[in-house]
Amino acid sequence: MESHSSQAPSELLVNHIARFRKGKALDVATGYGRNALYLAGRGFQVEGVDRDEAAVAFCNAEAARRGLSFTAARVDLEKEPSFSEGAYDLVTCFYYLDRNLMPQIRKAVGPGGMIVYETFLIDQHRQFGKPSRPEFCWEHNELLQQFPDFRILFYFEGFKDRWIAQLIAERT
Numbered sequence: 001m002e003s004h005s006s007q008a009p010s011e012l013l014v015n016h017i018a019r020f021r022k023g024k025a026l027d028v029a030t031g032y033g034r035n036a037l038y039l040a041g042r043g044f045q046v047e048g049v050d051r052d053e054a055a056v057a058f059c060n061a062e063a064a065r066r067g068l069s070f071t072a073a074r075v076d077l078e079k080e081p082s083f084s085e086g087a088y089d090l091v092t093c094f095y096y097l098d099r100n101l102m103p104q105i106r107k108a109v110g111p112g113g114m115i116v117y118e119t120f121l122i123d124q125h126r127q128f129g130k131p132s133r134p135e136f137c138w139e140h141n142e143l144l145q146q147f148p149d150f151r152i153l154f155y156f157e158g159f160k161d162r163w164i165a166q167l168i169a170e171r172t
Contacts, residue, residue: 007034008034009034010034010094010118012116012118012168013038014038016116016168017042020044020090020114021089021090021112021113022043022044022089023088023089023090024044024045024046024087024090025039025046025089025090026047026048026049026083026087026088026091026108027046027047027049027092027093028049028091028092028096028105029093030050030059031052032058032059033058033059033062033063036048036059036070036072037059037063037068039070040063040066040068040070041066044069044089044090045069046068047070047071048070048071048072048073049072049075050072051074051077052074055072056074060072077098078100081104083105083107084108086108086110086111087108088110089110089112089113089114090113090114091108091109091114091115091116092115092117093105093115093116093117093118094117094119095119095120096119097120097135097138102146105117106146106171109150109171110171111171111172112170112171112172113171114168114169114171115147115150115167115169116168117146117165117166117167118164118166118167119136119143119164120136120137120138120162121137121157121158121164121165122137122138122139122140123137124162137163138165143157143165143167146167147169149171149172150169150170150171151169152167152168153168153170154166154167155167
């Protein structure tokens with residue numbers, strides 16, 4: 001089994017890293033920090049939030065071990081999310097979807113800051129039955145419609161080893 005510290009960051013993040021200005025980053029539903037640790041390793045000051053206590057403890061220990069600017073906090077995103085408005089140069093969210101959280105995610109991105117979002121497309125549920133609940137998947141063009149006042153820099157919907165929607169957008 002692959003250890004948590006060896007999990008590769010998202011290809012979307014790696015392929016577009018040069019687009020993002022260094023500064024404060026927020027990784028929503030950070031899990032075991034594969035993307036947050038990658039960003040911190042490239043000079044970002046990263047905050048991660050996740051409800052999994054073991055994942056948060058792992059992230060904080062791994063960041064300390066590597067000497068990275070990354071702090072994870074245990075937050076139940078369905079009950080108590082609160083992101084500082086306009087505080088982040090970069091907000092990332094991978095494989096987590098709670099539509100009620102979208103207004104707060106948008107507001108957390110500062111002027112000129114960016115959002116990177118990737119998760120399942122409804123086709124994944126329809127074709128493979130996973131995720132188990134369709135509400136954990138974006139409908140076609142739904143992710144795109146979440147950011148009408150942002151400049152869309154990259155958008156993809158389709159199959160890449162699974163059905164996904166990907167977005168990179170800049171708050172103008």
